[in-house]
Amino acid sequence: MADITVSLPDGSERTLPSGATAADLAADIGPGLARDAIAAVVDGTGCDLAVPLADGATVEITTPGSDRGLETLRHSTAHVLAQAVLGLWPGATFAIGPPIDHGFYYDFDLPDGATFDPEDLETIDERMREIIAADQAFVRGESDVAEALEIFADHAYKREIIEKVTSGGAAGDLADEAGAGGVGEQLSYYRNGDDFVDLCRGPHVPSTGRLGHFALQKVAGAYWRGDETRPMLQRIYGTAWSTGKDLRGHLHRLAEAEKRDHRRLAAELDLVSWPEVLGPGLAVWHPRGATVRKIIEDYSRSRHEAGGYDFVFSPHIAKSVLWETSGHLDFYADSMYPPMEMDGASYYPKPMNCPFHVTVFQSSQRSYRDLPKRYFELGAVYRYELSGAIHGLLRSRGFTQDDAHIFCTREQVADELASLLDFTISVLKAFGFDDFQAKLSTRPEEKSVGDQELWDLATDGLRSALESAGLAYEVDEGGGAFYGPKIDVDVTDAIGRPWQLSTLQLDFNLPERFGLEYIGADGARHQPVMIHRALMGSIERFFGVLLEHYAGAFPAWLAPEQVRVLPVADVHQDYADQVLARLVDEGFRATVDPADEPLGKRVRSAKTAKLPHVLVVGDDDVANDTVGDNARGADKPERDLPLDDFVERLAALVAERR
RNA sequence: GCCCGAGUAGCUCAGUUGGCCAGAGCAGGCGCCUUGUAAGCGUCAGGUCGUCGGUUCGAAUCCGACCUCGGGCUCCA
Structure with a gap:
């Protein structure tokens, strides 16, 4: 039996027995890689690990941490999602389910126009974890168009994809999106479990057991093929990662992004x-x-x-004639507010x-x-x-x-x-x-x-x-x-x-x-x-x-209130007012918060309002013309700072737009 | 515009299977406290439970329509 030789991305070569697969190659390179491998790239094309290698091929083993590996992981997770939904909703059909940034989605059409509740996501999630625990193999199959149409006889959207893919031409986008596979008349599909098959170009992870660090996120409507004249499908979004740590990190980042939501900050900061x-x-x-x-x-x-x-x-x-001349009424009328009629003319905002x-x-x-x-x-x-x-x-x-x-x-x-x-x-x-x-x-x-x-x-x-x-x-x-x-x-x-x-x-x-x-x-x-x-x-x-x-923490030059002066007690009010007068005179946006509340409370209020500087003034400051500067982001307040120095420092920040 | 979800005090939220005057914290007013760096104490006020209609002896709670908001699709600065 003749051996084959394949090249690796680093330029090195490996010789393997004829008929060896990408999985065999991974095993030959090392046990760690064999364990991590989920797919391969052969001569630039994504392939399953089970694919036999040809002599002279260039092969790269795909691992979950890489971009391509994540994509495969997410795509396979989308299949499991579809498998769960089709099992739970008899009569449901499915459209496309590609990997996307950070995750995946799948579009479904449920019988009798049914829709998903957010609670349904929990049910689906549980079923998906059962499928993953069962460690079902993803098995690739190929067939011609006639056979494919038969396999997906009950799934109109899949049939539409098959017809578009094989008719060639402009359907390429859809094929990509769908992950549907096929060159010319050959189509590929993947089975896992006894009863699930999805049209798909692949590759996939070897078995569902390789998945699991995912979370279903939301239900949304989405037009079939993004066309508002087509049926509205039910889309489920999920996120998937190669490790639980990555998944938690992503969910944490989402929570952080939510805290930055400008609508929330606009309300909190009274903007x-x-x-x-x-x-x-x-x-x-x-x-x-x-x-x-x-x-x-x-x-x-x-x-x-x-x-x-x-x-x-x-x-x-302005009158309609302006918008007729400019062409806006021809091309843009749908986005324009309707006209006001006056003195026989139409005026458009x-x-x-x-x-x-x-x-x-x-x-x-x-x-x-x-x-x-x-x-x-x-x-x-x-x-x-x-x-x-x-x-x-x-x-x-x-x-x-x-x-x-x-x-x-x-x-x-x-x-x-x-x-x-x-x-x-x-x-x-x-x-x-x-x-x-x-x-x-x-x-x-x-x-x-x-x-x-x-x-x-x-x-x-x-x-x-x-x-x-x-x-x-x-x-x-x-x-x-x-x-x-x-x-x-x-x-x-x-x-x-x-x-x-x-x-x-x-x-x-x-x-x-x-x-x-x-x-x-x-x-x-x-x-x-x-x-x-x-x-x-x-x-x-x-x-x-x-x-x-800036998460609401505007730099000093932009901050609506740059400085708040807090007298420690009533007796420091006069000095606080003097400090304020100086700051205002220097052109800063500043206020004084009198000692009606405990200092801690007032510091907290100023911090919550994300002020760049909070100045606390007490006995020592009155005596020495100083301030205590509690600057945003500083480890601790800076005491006994001469007021002149503070003014100079802030002026420099503003001048440098910081 | 379309699909799903949500609307209870200024804000964040409780409110059991429909049933006594709808609750809390924060914010706000008033009083006490006079404070050295992220929530002092007390007290008062504040809601046609998004709107309109329906079911019911009785609706914040069930149903419908509409409005607004959120997440998507489409679109886009």
Whole structure:
């Protein structure tokens, strides 16, 4: 019997008897790996451990700790979920159940339109653990289409997947999502236990006993294939990990993220509220929230002033003709608030600022010497978001864009984009973000406007702007709007979550629709290029992201109340007032909390309100012009600090925006 | 908009199988206490139990519709 030789990822080679499987290879490498192995990657393709290896193959053993291993683990857990549900609900059918970040889900259609209760999750969880305890083998099978259709005769969604997968073409996405396997006419499926089989590309762990560190999380509705015209399925989400420790860690992180929820913090810190009488998605800003917002806006304005922008203002409503010209009524009407009828005209609340800025550009004849024109406005817009999409400040129906529109010549596009991107990153950094991820979206396949030369010019301009800024980016081919390519910038927050904030968007459409022009050096009329740029995106949303990023503990320069002075007893009240007067005089936001309550209580209140500095003043301080500074994050209070030193220190922090 | 879940005082929550005037803690008012670093004591006030309708001798509790919120889907700054 001839031996086979396979290569390992480190470049080394192993010789095994012919017919050896990936599991045999793992065992040959070592008992530890044999125990850990759950799947393999053979020549770049995920495979079960049971697959026989071909001579000359490159093989990597998959272990649970790796990304691929976790994916396999989660996918196998999803199968067990489906097995449990199908066993518990006779007549139920199932759709797709892929691994996702941190876990998995599976979509079901229960008989007679039944739905899952949260309590059902416990029942399902118990059944899943029985299946896992039974250590059932996952057994791969393959068949042609006809046979597959027969195996899944009772499962309409699986049959639909089989038909899509084998008809090729655009169904690739679905096949990926479904994990359904098949090249050409061959389809694969996996059985475990006596009565469960699922269409699947694999690979899977060898047996259910390898699973177990999972938790079912929630029930949700999800449209079949994400299409709102299709049936609504019942989706169960779960999380799964290779060890109990990882699972507990993940659940702990979720709990921590919940504590940062900006809606909770907005209420606890008295920043913002959403009175029911206003309607969904509409917030009011309380003094403390408004203070932070004002600092954000003031900083934004000062940067724009220094950055060569012209400030403009525009009304909240305009007649329908503006929105007809801009095209919003054609493309965007569903997201617009309905019109108000007045004096025979229809006035729409604005969902965007751009048409107004266009009219400013049009207000006089423009020369190439005037360009680029950069108009900036903190413009409040109103969008009729779907009720289910509204989410605190992160997605609301009324919000304020830090909106700029740049009108420039084709020749200026590249330089302009580069400086816009630098400006954007520089401002975001000032707010404590230092981890960015960008996405470049290029011309869509389908219909789009503008000549190819212009698209190339703009797309190249965006790309070189990204490169000169040194930003990591990915390319979304064909992901641009019909009217131009764009860059979106995400920031990563303190606990690693990405937030899309900025967008740089070329627009070849509005200049055409509004007939914009400027007089070139050649004396002829030319059409300017228009760039939309939102930096924070929405001030409300940006504030919400900052709130979550800092978990409510705003740095001193942003904190609504920077210092609270606590006299130890009534006799220290006068001195506390003097300290306060000095702080206010220095331009700090400070208050005094009189000695009506015990000191410990007042310290606690100030700490709960996440103040950066709590100053305690007593006999020693009155005598020596000092304060006791209990700074947020410090191990212990600092006593006998000269007031002058404290002022100097705080001023430095604020100046450095820390 | 669609699916599931939830709405009891400003906030966080109790409220047994429908049955005496709906409770607590925190926050708030008042009084006492005068305090050196994360909750001093007492007292008072505060709720048409989301709204409307239904079932019942009787509804916070059961049913329906609507409103709002939460988690998803879709969408998106």
